[in-house]
Amino acid sequence: MLTERQLMILKAIVNDYITNAEPVGSRSVSKREDINYSPATIRNEMSDLEELGFLEKPHSSAGRIPSQKGYRYYVDHLLSPSKLSKRDMSDIQTMLTNRFNEFEQVIQQAAKVLSNLTSYTSIVLGPEVFESTLRQIQLIPISDNQAVVIIVTDTGHVENQTVHFPGTLESSELEKVVNILNKRLRGVPLVQLKEKLTEEISSILKQYINQYESTVEMLLEVFRTHQNEKVFYGGKTNILSQPEFHDVERVRNILNIFEEDALVSKLFRSDDHGLTIKIGEENHFEPFADCTIITATYSLDGKHMGTVGILGPTRMEYPRVISIMDYLSKDMTKLLTAWYQKNS
C-alpha cells in the first residue's frame, strides 16, 4: 500500500535516526545519494507517512522520527540484513572458543561479547529449569547436623544447597537414601521432584529408613526452593550511554529491574525458535515503553534451551544487532551440542 518512494523515504529516515538520534528533516533526506527528489517532494511524502502513522513529529517544526509502527514496518519489510563483519565474527568466535568446563561459562561469555559488540545491554538466560531433568543427586554430610545436597541436571548444571540434617541418620542409611533417590528420580524434571517425592518416594523411604520423616522434610525443603534459571548480564550500564537515557529517574527504573532476576527472566524469555523483536509497547511493560528487546534462542537437538537477549532503545541498530544475535545464537547451539555429546 505504500509507494516505492515512500518506502525509500521511510527507510532513509529510520536509518538516519538510528545513527544520529535526531529528528530527520526533509532536506537531509533529499541529500542522500539514492534519493533524487527535492526537499519539497520529500516533505509531502513525509506528511503522508505521518498521516499513515509511520512517522511522528516531536514538535511542529522539527524533523520527523519513526513511530513505533514505523520501526515495526522497517524491521518487517525494509531491513537489509547486514553482513556480519569479519571482525565481529572473529570476536564472537574467540570469545566462545575458550576452553570451558561448565556451560555457564559460555553463557557468561556470550553475554559479554554481545554487550561489547552492540554497546547495548545483554541478557542471557540459562537453560530453563522446568525443562531440565535430574541426572544425579548427592548428599554430603559436612557436620553433625548439616549436609550439602548436590543436584546435577541433564544439561550439566550443578547446584548445591546446604540443609539441616537429621543428626541421627547414619552414613549407611544416608547412602541408602541417596541410592533410592537416584534410582527413582533420575530423568524426572526438576519441577516435578517435589510431587514425585511425596507421592512415591516417601513411602519407599519409610520401608528402609528409620528417620524417614525428618529426611523427607529435609528433601522437601531442598526441592521447594528450586532455583530459578540463572540470568547473566553484559554491559548493564551500556544503556546509560544512549542519549535517550540521560534522565536519572528513567535509568533508575530500568536498572532496578535488573536486580530482580525473576522479573527479567520473565520479560526476556522467548519460546519461539528464531529471532523475536519487540518494539516499545509491544513489550507490555511500562519501563520498556521506548526500548526494543531482541531475543533469540539457543537449543540442543532442536529442543529449546535458553534465550539470549538484548535491550536497547527503540532506535536500535537493527540490522547489525539482528545479524549478531543470529550468528551468536547459532554458535551457542553448535557449541552446546558439541559439549553435550562430549559429556553425555
Add this chain to the structure above:
Amino acid sequence: MLTERQLMILKAIVNDYITNAEPVGSRSVSKREDINYSPATIRNEMSDLEELGFLEKPHSSAGRIPSQKGYRYYVDHLLSPSKLSKRDMSDIQTMLTNRFNEFEQVIQQAAKVLSNLTSYTSIVLGPEVFESTLRQIQLIPISDNQAVVIIVTDTGHVENQTVHFPGTLESSELEKVVNILNKRLRGVPLVQLKEKLTEEISSILKQYINQYESTVEMLLEVFRTHQNEKVFYGGKTNILSQPEFHDVERVRNILNIFEEDALVSKLFRSDDHGLTIKIGEENHFEPFADCTIITATYSLDGKHMGTVGILGPTRMEYPRVISIMDYLSKDMTKLLTAWYQKNS
C-alpha cells in the same frame, strides 16, 4: 584549638547540610534554637572556619558547605551517636532472625536491610578466602569424563566446580584420592592448597593412583581458580536518588565499579576491627572523590571474617548510619557465632 562556639556552628552547618543538601547561610544557623548569636556573628565565625579549612563556599555569595576536613572533624569530634530507633532495631532483628541454612543468606539479608534502612548502597563482603581453611573436599563423577568438585570451608561455605576428569580413573581409585585429599588437606588455608598439592600430595598420590598425573593436573586446575570472596549488594541504584548524583556520566562510572567484584572487594575490605570511615579523597579512588565509605567488620571468636560497608555521598547521615552499622555488624557476629557453634 576551635572555640566552643565554632564547634557549635560547624556542627550545626554539617547537620543542616546533611539533611538539606544545600549551602547553609548564616541566617539559618543563627535561627537554630541552641544558637543565640546574630547572623553577623555567625558570619564572622564562618569566615574563620573557612580560613581554617573546615568549610567552603560553592561561590562567593552562597552559604557554606562542609569541606572534607570539616566532615572529618565532625565525625571525629562532634558526632553525637544517635540512639537507634526501636523500629530500626526491630527491622534488623527480623531480617536477620529468619531461619537460614547457609551463612550467605544472612549476608545477603544484611546487605538488603542496610540499604533499605539507609537508602544508600550497601556492600557486604563474605568471609575472606585467604582466611578460610578447607574442611572437606568431595569428587563426584557426573559423566564419563566430568566430575564435580565440592569444597567445603571451615566457615561453612560450599563451592562447586565442574572439571574434566581422567576417564580411566576408577571409582575405587577416586575414593582413594578423596580420602587422601581429605586427610592431608583438612585445615589447610584455601590459598595454600595449590602449594601443598604440588609439594606433598602429588608424591603420595603417585604411590596409590595409576593415573596420577592427570589427576594432579585436574586438581591443580581446581585450586588455581580459587574463587574470590563473594560480594553482596543492596540497593545498587539507591545512590541515584541522591541529588549529587544526578549526572549520568558520574553515575555510570560508579555503577560500573559494581560490576567488578574484585575491585569492589579491594575497595571495601577493612581489616580494622570496628568502624572505619573514609571520606572523599581518603578513599584514594577518583570515582569516590565525593563519596563516603563506612565499613564495619563482623567476626567469629575475635577472628576477623568479613566486612559490611556502605557507600553514600560525603554528605551522609553519619550518626544514623554509624549506629546502624555498629548494631548490624555486632548482630552478625553474634549470629555467626551461634551458627558456628551449632554446626561445628
Add this chain to the structure above:
DNA sequence: ATTTAGCACTCGGCATCCAAGAGTGCTAAC
C-alpha cells in the same frame, strides 16, 4: 499530474537582560 521553488510561519534553543533573593564582608555603633 507531478514535481519543485518560494515563502510565510512555527517552534525550540540560546543568549541576553533584568529583578529578586539569599548571602557575604566590612564598618561603625552598641
Add this chain to the structure above:
DNA sequence: GTTAGCACTCTTGGATGCCGAGTGCTAAAT
C-alpha cells in the same frame, strides 16, 4: 565582643528577542 546596617556578589528564574531548522502551502515549472 557583638551586632546592626549596608553595599556588594552571585545564583535563579522569568521575560524577551533572535536565529536556524524545518514545515506546509501555493503557485509555477515540467
